[in-house]
Amino acid sequence: MSKYIVIGAGILGASAAYHLSKEGKDVTVIDRFDKGQATEAGAGIICPWLTNRKNEDWFKLVTEGAAYYPRLIKDLNGLGIKDIGYDQVGAINIFDTDEKLDQKYKIAKERQQQFPEMGKVSKLSSKEAQELFPLLSDEFGAIHISGGARISGKNIRNALLLATEKNGAKLLKDNAKLTANKTGNVSVHVDGKTYPSDKVIITAGVWAEELLNQLGFNLSISSEKAQILHLSMPEQKVKVWPVVMAPFGQYMLSLTPDRILIGTTQDTNDTTSLSTVKGVESILDKALHIAPGIKNATYMETKVGFRPFFKKAIPAIGYLPGYSNILFANGLGASGLTSGPYIGKELACLAVENKTELNLDSFTLEHVVSKR
Missing domain, CATH: 3.50.50.60 (FAD/NAD(P)-binding domain)
Structure with missing residues (x-):
């Protein structure tokens, strides 16, 4: 053999x-x-269809990757493995102007024809977005992609x-x-x-x-140092919330019944595996603007991982x-x-x-x- x-x-x-x-x-x-x-260290959002990147080869990789997950999860479940960290909770992409929201919604509807695994595509008012993710500011409308998922690396x-x-x-x-x-x-x-x-x-x-x-x-x-904050909110039912794709390259998601994850930094100069005050401050400043509801959360930890790229x-x-x-x-x-x-x-x-x-x-x- x-x-x-x-x-x-x-x-x-x-x-x-x-x-x-x-x-x-x-x-x-x-x-x-x-x-x-x-x-x-990673926790991610499986929702590549709304990307602004133009590279077709890369887009092929991530869309095929997203489409492959359900089949992989089924195979792993068939082996009796249940704790996989994949949940199709949907994703919301938030925007601070109606113009940006309308432009992205048009793109999303066009791509939905090519990628049915996106599921249902909906445009949400700020109130509707808050109903799905209550911590959000009322400044943001959103696009909801029902086929979006979260994953624990x-x-x-x-x-x-x-x-x-x-x-x-x-x-x-x-x-x-x-x-x-x-x-x-x-x-x-x-x-x-x-x-x-x-x-x-x-x-x-x-x-x-x-x-x-x-x-x-x-x-x-090269490597990119990513710091991801873990916050605890035991009074919230965060497990059922969708993942959030936000401006400034930020995201929010939950992996356990009471924990919110917020990321991330993109530092190409720091090669230590330690969390930094500068990194935590950068993430929290942006996150509090997007989701002021996290202000009462308890800080738990910061995880650090180095992403390889060419x-x-x-x-x-x-x-x-x-x-x-x-x-x-x-x-x-x-x-x-x-x-x-x-x-x-x-x-x-x-x-x-x-x-x-x-x-x-x-x-x-x-x-x-x-x-x-």
């Missing part, structure tokens, strides 16, 4: 490993689980890894090192032991560069140059929780030499990987 080793167990690597194990492959997953992993990652192990895979919580001989054969080493493999899949996020360096490559990758702001997916046995995928950025499971599925298809749905010519490694 062919052996596959996946290095990096964020949402992308966990999905690739799950889909390989689902096909009955011999899979080993290796991850150090360092502090600052984007998936571990930690929960979906853990669910995928549990499913992978149920399918017979091994999970090693340790550091992986790579060596290559003159013929191009690559060996994976963990704590002094060598693990044989037919293919290695590197999905190590912002930590991938050190692995590629071991094989003689440079990686042009200069072109789209992922890179494919074989490492010169190697037919090393696959690499990275650079999902802020939309990783939306696209990660789908890209992982496609990566597994590529690894077993099945036809992918994606045209991977748009996601080559040429612009991010170079020989040292």
